[in-house]
Structures are given as structure tokens and as C-alpha cells.
Amino acid sequence: MIIGILNRKGGVGKTSLSTNLASALCLSGSRILLVDADPQESALDWQASREGETLFPVVGMAKPTLHKDIPDLARNYDHILIDGPPGINDVTRSAMMACNLVVIPVQPSPYDVWAADETVKLFTEVTIYNDSLKGLFVINRKIKNTALGRDVASALGDYPLTVAQTAITQRVVFAESAASGLSVLELAPQGPASHELNALVAEILSLQ
Numbered sequence: 001m002i003i004g005i006l007n008r009k010g011g012v013g014k015t016s017l018s019t020n021l022a023s024a025l026c027l028s029g030s031r032i033l034l035v036d037a038d039p040q041e042s043a044l045d046w047q048a049s050r051e052g053e054t055l056f057p058v059v060g061m062a063k064p065t066l067h068k069d070i071p072d073l074a075r076n077y078d079h080i081l082i083d084g085p086p087g088i089n090d091v092t093r094s095a096m097m098a099c100n101l102v103v104i105p106v107q108p109s110p111y112d113v114w115a116a117d118e119t120v121k122l123f124t125e126v127t128i129y130n131d132s133l134k135g136l137f138v139i140n141r142k143i144k145n146t147a148l149g150r151d152v153a154s155a156l157g158d159y160p161l162t163v164a165q166t167a168i169t170q171r172v173v174f175a176e177s178a179a180s181g182l183s184v185l186e187l188a189p190q191g192p193a194s195h196e197l198n199a200l201v202a203e204i205l206s207l208q
Contacts, residue, residue, distance in 0.1 A: 001208055002070060002080045004099040008122075009115035010086035012105045013140045015042040016174050018083035021103075023055055023183030024194075024201045030078040032056040037066060037095050038085040050181025064090035067097035088118050096126045099133060101207055104161070105140035105168075108152045120159050134207050138200065139167035166200040169193070 005018045018034060026032040032055070036043035039062045047058040061069065062085060074080055082095045096102055104119055106112045116137070127133050137156045153163045169192070177187040184193045 001078075001101060001205075002074060002082070002099045003101045003103060003204065004082040004084055004095045005103045005105060006082070006084035006092060006096060006119065007104050007106070007116070008086065008088045008092070008118045009112060012107050012112060013168075014038070014086075014105055015046065015083050016178065017103070017105050017138065017140055017168065018081050019043055019046050019178070020174070020183050020185065020197050021201060021204070022079075022081045023185050024197045025079050025081075026055045027185055028198075028201070031076070033073060033077045033080045034058045035066070035070065035073075035080060035082045036060045037062050037082050037091055040085075043083045046178055046181055048181070049179070054181075055183070055186075062091055064094045066091065066094040068094075070098040088122055093122060093126065096122060096133070097130055099130075101204065102133065102135045103138055103204070104135065105138050106152060106156065107141050108139060108143060110152075110155070113152055113155045116156065116159065120161065123161070135161040136204070136207065137161055137163045139164070141170040142167040144169050164200060164203050166196055166203055168196050168200065 005014045022032050022034045041060055043058050044060050047054055084095050085091050123135050156163050171193050173184050173188050173193050177184050
């Protein structure tokens with residue numbers, strides 16, 4: 001399965017979600033490749049800050065030929081995740097064309113709901129060429145004990161994409177693990193963040 005974590009809006013937690021979803025899949029026994037398609041190379045920086053062996057390879061491929069290059073790579077892995085760039089550009093479009101599933105992280109903010117519009121428009125365009133493409137909104141960095149996550153999920157219901165039942169709550173453990181090049185599942189495997197990530201992975205795999 002080729003999964004793109006894509007959103008035109010920056011700062012929605014694409015890299016955090018990409019690295020942690022990749023880790024969850026890898027720790028469940030899957031062969032994983034993470035493609036860093038963001039020119040800022042945050043996923044590569046995350047990998048470089050790690051001591052010892054990595055769970056899975058991370059490669060930088062911020063280029064508009066991803067849809068041509070990735071199918072060959074896919075033969076060697078169970079799943080490929082693409083950490084996409086901010087904005088709508090040729091790299092984003094190519095990444096989306098390569099995917100089986102597009103995961104769109106959205107923070108619990110009306111600004112994020114409004115910004116999702118362009119990503120959904122691109123998704124709709126790409127389905128003309130990739131009619132099996134699926135899309136999934138994920139509420140990311142949800143604030144605990146607030147109604148914002150529920151309200152955003154309701155607002156996203158106006159779009160023709162599914163909203164994941166599992167939301168990822170904002171927690172300090174995400175920053176603590178990233179600083180060491182680790183995933184949340186390695187730093188706090190029994191913590192609530194790890195349980196949320198595993199639940200989200202189960203939802204994603206059910207869409208295969």
C-alpha cells in the first residue's frame with residue numbers, strides 16, 4: 001500500500017504523523033519505506049538525530065516524478081509512506097498520483113478546514129487518472145477535553161472523503177520522541193498516544 005500524508009497547509013503535523021505511522025506499521029512486522037518528499041527534509045532530519053539502527057529506511061525524493069519512481073520501489077516493501085510538502089505543486093500532485101490512499105491531517109481549527117479545500121480539489125482531479133484512489137481525513141493534534149475535534153470532524157463531513165474515527169491527541173511525548181529520532185511507540189509503547197496510533201493504523205489497513 002502506498003500512503004501519502006498530504007496537505008497544502010504547513011504545520012499540520014505531516015512529518016510527525018508520517019514517522020509515527022511508519023513506525024507503527026514497522027513494529028507490527030511490515031517492511032516499510034518512508035519517502036521524504038518535503039524540500040525541508042524534516043523526516044530525514046528526524047532519522048539523522050537517531051542513535052543506532054533505524055526501524056526503516058527514509059529516502060529524500062522531493063521531485064515531480066514520484067508517481068513514476070515509487071512503483072518500482074514498492075516491490076521491496078509492504079507499505080510506502082510519503083511525507084508530502086506544503087502547498088499544492090508538482091511534487092504534491094505526483095505524490096498523490098502514486099498513492100493508493102491519501103491521508104490528510106487536519107488540526108482542530110477552522111483555518112485548517114478552509115485550507116483543506118485545495119487539497120480535496122487536487123484529490124478530485126487526481127481520481128480522474130487514479131480512480132481507485134482513497135482519501136481519509138485525520139484529526140491531528142486534537143486538544144484534549146475540548147469539543148473542537150468533534151466540530152472539525154462535522155465540518156469536514158461536507159467533503160467527499162471519510163473522516164477517521166481515530167483522532168491523534170496533542171501530547172508532549174510526540175516532541176520528546178522526535179528530538180531523539182524515535183517514534184512515540186518506542187518511547188512510550190503502552191501510552192495513550194501509541195494506542196491512538198495503532199488504532200489509526202488499523203483503520204488505514206481496513207481501507208486496503
